[in-house]
Amino acid sequence: MNVEQSPARAPAPQASPADQRGPNASLRFLLSNEFGLIVLIVVFTVLFGLATKGFLSSFNLFTLGRTAAVNIVIGLSMMAVIVTGGLNLAVGAIGVCAAMTFGALIEVVGLPWPIALAGGLALGAALGAVNGIAVVRSGLHSFIITLATMSIFFGVMVFITRAESFRGLPQSFTMLGRMKLAGVISPLLIVAVAVSLALVVLYRLTPLGREMLAAGAKPEAAVLSGVRVDRVVVLCHLLSGLLASIAALMLVARNGAAIPAMAGQLGQDWLLPAFLGPVLGGTLLSGGRVSVLGTFLGALLVTMLTSGLLLLQIGEFWVQACLGILLLIAVLLDKARRLFLASRRMI
């Protein structure tokens, strides 16, 4: 994965600017984190497939996809803010708030679930925007702002709900969590794919997405090029909130209920998956560069490693240690791969 602090250099043969991508593009792809992740995923799939019984069983693939789906969207919601060189510790808190709103709108207000869904998402987006505005107006680092709002959002949620769950959700919604398409594919996975595609379009094909990247990479330059950086940053946080709520609602579907403990105390359980995906995927923590596909694959890889390790039945208390080591091995392998390819390019 491209996780050097410094941006990797896009290599390309000496050529006049006129000439189009052509060979460079394909080579750039071979060097990219995305390709590295794909290789790793294939390798580990084979390994686990051989080493364990049931890794490739349709049930395991189904649950794997379902778990990954949620982690992917969580990762994307963090990515949306990392773009600006900031971060959003409140993803979990926002997610839970959205989920509980959704539950309340259905059980307490009695709205049909699609409308409640919209309500939940709207709230999430709003909370995200609050973060963004606070960051822009105060000029404080998003870390400290979202640290505080995480506590506030979550606290208010617990205060209002008294930690009571909402479980009177309509079948038509909760079945999304259990349904198996073609025996192995969870609808949630499809949602995750759809969301990812939407983000790809945003960052590659819309001015706003490009402005988000520019504003994140170098605010001063972006401003002097006519980008409304403040507004863009707020939008990034809003997007993050929105994505967090999507993830949360996917989790609601999966758990068949909206529960305050869904993301743990203060929603902190989400932080790990939130960062793992993007960073493995080659998103620059300093901002200005994202990889949606990378985040997708990164989250997938981690979920896969966990699942595989559990199936390997290592002494129950040692799984975590092994996961860490596997993770290290994974990034080191990939690093070696890039060095090799790069050295080949030079001469």
Add this chain to the structure above:
Amino acid sequence: ADDTKVALVPGGPHPYFAAWEQAGKDAARDFGLAGADYKVPQKWELSAQNQLLESLLTQGYNAFLIFPGDPVGSVSTVDELVGAGAPVIAAAGCLKDPSDASFCLGTDTGHSAYLGAKELIKRLPAGKKRIAHFTGFLVDPNTQLRIDAVNQAAKEEGAEVVQVIADIDAPEPAEEKINAYLAAHANDVDGIITTAWVPAVTAANALRKIGDKRIVMVGIDHDEVVIKAIKDGFVAGTMLQNPYGQGYIGSFAVDKLRSGCTVKADAPWKKNALTDHFIDSGTVFVGPEQVDNYVTAMQGITKDLFSTFEKTYLNCPS
């Protein structure tokens, strides 16, 4: 039966469940199971537990004893397991009805807190009985039950809950907050009830530290620190639970359920805030008197429960 592979799955790494491992082993030996293994989620996270359970099913475990990571949140996973033909018993804590779990074998968290509070208040000197309540994460619905139960007991006995300190399941904040509380309010409180493991340990230590035997404290569970504090008179007693019994009897029961037995509808089920199919695995108050042989006491309870368990709660094809 010898094809039954039971998995005993706690909510996460926690000393409370340590006894399950032995219980499982014994059960597997005594009832000739293919296995009854203690499987611990890596983190105390609902998603981690769910992922482990799914994996275990894939690994061929066909009967489950589960401490629900969340009374509501775990229901769907349990339903899936049962749907896949693996009977599930909620152990130590219950699932909220309705769920496909056969029944709940454990401690009525609310009730045990209630009893504990009663025991505490009983021991308070006459006068206004001011008690402080230290408990775990608020996001855990059981915490709300405990808070309500303690308030309930207090109301009945004319005592007053002057402060509730929650969200202290981690040692550092627990130590910080409890000491801070005692530092400021040691004289404004007569009794302390703790309804979670870590607060119990920390509070016991704190009282020992300020050498205060005036404040009466009732703890929970069997952590060495608490037991020792009882012996030394810093803690009045603790609400003991019966993890071993849960593990042992639970494994026995799921095996039966796999081999054709069904749950008796008309059994003397207890009700609690979460479910109507609740079996009390035994909670007893252990004071200085009983503290030395609480283990045997617990084994006693387990034996009694076990001896009548099958015919009380199950219909089995003879």
Add this chain to the structure above:
Amino acid sequence: MGYLSRYARTDWFGPLIATLIAIALVGGFNPSFLSPFNIQVLLLAIAVNALIAFSQMIIIAIGQMNLSVGAIGGLAAIAFAGMMEVWGLPVPVALVLALAIGVVAGMLNGIFIAWTGISAFIITLASLSVFKGINLGITRASPFYDIPQIVKDFGNTNIIGPLPWLAVVTAVVAVLLWFLLNRQALGRCILAVGGNEHAAELSGISVRKTIVAAHALSGLLAALAGVALVARLQIGQPTIGDDWLILSFAAPVIGGAVLSGGHVSVPATLLGVAIVAIITQALVLFNIDPFLVQVVLGVLILWAVGINRFREVRLAKTAKRI
């Protein structure tokens, strides 16, 4: 310019104001806050949390993050307790070994980061799993109980008045750290690398060695915090360190540290820790509805950083280029 405006430029000024206001308010409404015992409790809390914050601060100084502080601290803690209970090692030996574990763990982080160029975030994230996993593997989640009396005493007795021994340790560490970062070439190198890695490299500073050194130091401090907690809690809890992460960042940041590196302040971080500790205590003292505690906490943190921010904005106005 007068003294005030000169001090106003220092990083610790804002946090100091915030701390004083906090003390005044809390003490005003609840005199028992200033009782010796309470001060001791406060100092104890600050003592350990400060070590945690410092161990992160060093890494922030080089412009990286260390997610494994908690894991390292926890590992050192249970190693310390375990070696005394299981192997019956004498306290000093166990102590040294525990700290050594911390240093080694930190160095491993540093070496991986420096020699692979992979972001510290990932490396420490992975090593977090490794260290925590080892911790669980050893303890199987059950604490080590019999801690030698002397250790317990050290963690719970005072040297004079309300001043606990642990606070003394932290004070010494703080002074040494301040000296390192402000007067010692190594410390300056650390800040230089954080401030502008490329320039530091060109000036002949060995960036790699500096990174490794910083992480080793971070590991040492984390281990120290872990050991201190064992002494304070009187048990070797496997869960020690699980929720250090947020605090470890919050305190330095409240103290005005720049997450992109090159600028940290020992006194300001110390004050950051103090603020958090005071707030936490106040919430208990004033018997805030447990369901509101989190909300109030969040608001108060914002208030604390707000004060500092206000100061900075004021200064920025007067800053002039030459």
Add this chain to the structure above:
Amino acid sequence: MADLSSPSTVPVLEAREVSKFFPGVKALQDVSMRLEPGSIHALLGENGAGKSTLIKIITGVHRPDGGTLLLDGTPIELRGTRDATSRGIGVVHQERNLIPRFTVGENISLERLATHPLKTVDYQALNETARHWLGVLGLDIDPRTPVSQLSVAKMQLVEIAKALSLKSRVLLLDEPTASLTPHETVALFDLLRRLRDDGVSMLFVSHKLEEVQEICDRVTVLRDGRNACASQSMAGMGRHDLVRLMIGRSEQIANWPTRHFEKAPEALKLTGVSTALGHRDVDLTVRKGEIVGLYGLVGAGRTELAKCIMGAHPVTGGTVEVAGKPAKITTVADAIHRYRIGYVSEDRKQEGLVLIHTVLENAGITVWRRLANRLGLLTDGTVRRTVEPYIRKLEVRTPSLEQIVGNLSGGNQQKISVAKWLAAGIDVLIVDEPSVGIDIKTKAYLHELLRELSDSGTAILLITSDMPEMITLADRIVVMNDYRISGELENTRDYGRMSEGIMYLIHRVEAAE
């Protein structure tokens, strides 16, 4: 081959057939260069010719992919920058390399901190050394001021002091004068001459040929990463010879007819403008198609004025009119999108470019919104089609539009920060120090380009400290001093008279105070 170029003495430093390749770029191929003792050696070449790369190899930043370095005739292998410094090779890189939050003094002594990390720092001594070297450069800055508070020019000088403080026998200067005022440059040259007489050998990179001719005695010219000439004597080399070596043909001196704009409509008009940064009653008019030069010494406040016009800082008094209509410009975005004013920053690394993004993204940033189709979408293809002509026109030397801008040579970066405004198609363009670090060929192109732009109706406000540039381009020259306008001149394109007039305007004010 050493004996072929009959050496009078053993060269202090010699590079033999050095090569360096970057992904997709042959930066240097078999480049040779001999540095005689006690000489100032010019290293010339277009942007991207490989000058900085050669210097980075000599100072151990990059490893050569081929060839050898010799110090005093013996081959050396540099494992890192420290090797170089320890061997007495000092350098001032093209990019600023200072620790912003450290004080001037500490920055100057950074190498010595690095060498023994376990020593405690003696700030007394450290500041003394700093004071001394700053003194040598005739700078009176308090060594205790943080570098972040210095202007670009001062930072440049601090870096020179830093290099001097190592007392190197070999001193490599990569465009040291790029952001210096004429006055500061003169002082620097005196110093360099003294050093030369003390036997120090210097390598001097600059795009200002007058300077090169003034102080250099030998010259090496690179073209496309190859030697165009290696270590020739400057004796009898005229400007046109150097130019021919650099660009392969002689430069054509632009000599445009004077234009008249009395009747042209006013594109941008300031009347009695005062700003939050301290400008007072500034009157300034730029007419459609006109190039107005704004001259002043560094610190005169021109950049600040530009920023205020762009809406980055508030205008506190007076009126700003754009295209005849009063304009209230509060944000830069407004200035660009509503009033169609563009600004080429003097500080490309900080404000001009997004270094970690590609050429395409940087050049296109101003046009994205305009190019988006009905669905609000746009593809790289569309952006490429729009910006490519300009990239071509400016002859940006890049392997492809996907190259990371940070990897381009300084000059090529500058070209891109100009190109993006050409693409934007604005009515008023403010250009701040456009040709800093640009080679003469590109400079000529740039000038043509600005001229064409104005001919096609764009009003241009040109801020530059480069007098010749000013006189070649400007139709009218406005002189600013200490945040006020101190006068205005029609440009007669007569160098002597114009510069006199300008200097008079500047000093008249100072005399008045």
